[in-house]
Amino acid sequence: MILKPPRKTAFDGDAVVKEALRCLEQPARRQFLSRSLTLGGLSLLTGCAMTDEDSVEHALMKVSRFNDRVQGWLFDPDRLAPTYPESMITRPFPFNAYYGEDEIRQIDADSYRLEVTGMVADKRIWTLPELHAMPQTDQVTRHICVEGWSAIGKWGGVRFSDFLARVGADTSAKYVGFKCADDYYTSIDMPTALHPQTLLTLSYDGQLLPPKYGFPMKLRMPTKLGYKNPKHIQAIFVTNTYPGGYWEDQGYNWFGGS
Amino acid sequence: MTKPALTIHPAWLRATHWLNALAVLIMVTSGWRIYNASPLFDFKFAKDITLGGWLGGAIQWHFAAMWLLAANGLLYLFCNAATGRIVRKFFPLSPRAIVADLLAALRGKLAHDDLSHYNAVQRAAYLFVIVDAIVLVLSGLVLWKSVQFPMLRELLGGYESARRVHFFAMAAMVAFVAVHLAMVALVPRTLLAMIRGR
Numbered sequence: 001m002i003l004k005p006p007r008k009t010a011f012d013g014d015a016v017v018k019e020a021l022r023c024l025e026q027p028a029r030r031q032f033l034s035r036s037l038t039l040g041g042l043s044l045l046t047g048c049a050m051t052d053e054d055s056v057e058h059a060l061m062k063v064s065r066f067n068d069r070v071q072g073w074l075f076d077p078d079r080l081a082p083t084y085p086e087s088m089i090t091r092p093f094p095f096n097a098y099y100g101e102d103e104i105r106q107i108d109a110d111s112y113r114l115e116v117t118g119m120v121a122d123k124r125i126w127t128l129p130e131l132h133a134m135p136q137t138d139q140v141t142r143h144i145c146v147e148g149w150s151a152i153g154k155w156g157g158v159r160f161s162d163f164l165a166r167v168g169a170d171t172s173a174k175y176v177g178f179k180c181a182d183d184y185y186t187s188i189d190m191p192t193a194l195h196p197q198t199l200l201t202l203s204y205d206g207q208l209l210p211p212k213y214g215f216p217m218k219l220r221m222p223t224k225l226g227y228k229n230p231k232h233i234q235a236i237f238v239t240n241t242y243p244g245g246y247w248e249d250q251g252y253n254w255f256g257g258s
Numbered sequence: 259m260t261k262p263a264l265t266i267h268p269a270w271l272r273a274t275h276w277l278n279a280l281a282v283l284i285m286v287t288s289g290w291r292i293y294n295a296s297p298l299f300d301f302k303f304a305k306d307i308t309l310g311g312w313l314g315g316a317i318q319w320h321f322a323a324m325w326l327l328a329a330n331g332l333l334y335l336f337c338n339a340a341t342g343r344i345v346r347k348f349f350p351l352s353p354r355a356i357v358a359d360l361l362a363a364l365r366g367k368l369a370h371d372d373l374s375h376y377n378a379v380q381r382a383a384y385l386f387v388i389v390d391a392i393v394l395v396l397s398g399l400v401l402w403k404s405v406q407f408p409m410l411r412e413l414l415g416g417y418e419s420a421r422r423v424h425f426f427a428m429a430a431m432v433a434f435v436a437v438h439l440a441m442v443a444l445v446p447r448t449l450l451a452m453i454r455g456r
Contacts, residue, residue, distance in 0.1 A: 059322075064322075074403060082411075142417060146317070250314055258405050
């Protein structure tokens with residue numbers, strides 16, 4: 001039988017100090033100090049005390065553009081977002097916008113006009129009854145907010161791909177942009193625009209779309225985060241020129257997929 | 259003549275360790291700022307210890323550092339497997355050995371004379387944090403792209419459930435870091451070994 005040598009105790013203070021001194025005596029000492037300074041520098045990150053804040057922001061924006069491309073690559077045009085039974089609808093469904101509930105825009109249905117421009121064969125103005133006259137469908141899906149919360153709702157309306165076909169949109173274009181009555185604006189990629197669950201939404205939970213959810217019409221995409229779903233849409237345009245968006249121009253990721 | 263110094267931690271391990279430390283620091287502090295935008299529980303993280311300034315900034319940090327965390331983590335796992343280090347350093351491991359070493363540690367009787375040898379508690383803790391990091395990445399993928407990863411989403415019980423998994427995996431990571439730093443403070447030689455390799 002082999003006897004093991006007695007183990008040293010863990011907290012031999014003198015030995016630890018001696019060992020530390022021995023280590024620090026060596027030329028590595030200066031290196032160690034310089035590296036620990038670098039580590040100290042890391043902690044500055046959390047305090048936002050960057051000396052060159054602009055270049056950091058620029059680098060982060062570049063990564064965000066890279067993430068747009070990754071999401072475009074990950075996006076499967078045939079993959080559907082999960083749908084839920086009506087019993088799982090979140091009631092009341094939360095209101096969310098860049099303004100408060102007291103500032104919700106009231107749009108007059110009779111005078112409402114939708115403008116369709118850009119790379120489309122049929123550039124013209126649509127009225128609300130014309131939109132309601134198109135084939136309708138509905139879906140119960142999860143709305144995921146960039147803040148993290150989610151809620152399940154039921155939206156009904158016209159498949160956006162049907163609408164784009166009807167106006168003769170050039171589906172080889174990169175972007176579809178939206179301008180809204182509440183001064184909101186955003187834009188999406190063409191593959192998402194053509195996704196079967198992307199809905200030109202006219203109703204919520206079987207009722208006419210209420211003002212707080214975007215009367216008279218919003219775009220609903222269960223494959224994108226909430227801020228990508230514009231409400232009170234007044235203008236739709238198809239383009240190859242990057243249109244940006246209200247939040248996107250401030251730093252939210254443009255693709256905003258889920 | 260001095261005998262050749264034995265390398266406790268190879269260079270790839272030290273590099274991936276510190277890159278991981280940086281990635282975890284950014285992910286956790288920016289993640290706290292994202293959490294604050296819509297708290298899951300009845301508390302918020304103090305703004306001063308979060309990164310990003312506002313939700314959009316925090317998300318930019320989070321979705322930039324995620325590449326560092328994932329790529330560096332994969333490199334670590336690859337090197338660990340390819341060199342056989344993971345088997346040599348972490349196994350064998352038994353619950354009995356963990357309890358024995360834990361009790362010895364609490365009595366101050368656990369030796370640290372050979373830093374290249376992990377005791378059973380270290381083995382368990384490091385293996386745990388590897389698994390925890392994998393859970394963080396997978397639950398993070400579900401939060402980032404829940405529609406595009408249906409299998410993973412259902413495995414984690416859906417989007418809302420994945421949020422909780424992500425939160426508790428973060429809490430476990432932070433708890434590990436706290437214990438890890440306390441241990442380094444008790445045996446400072448380990449810090450030197452992780453910096454210069456011996």
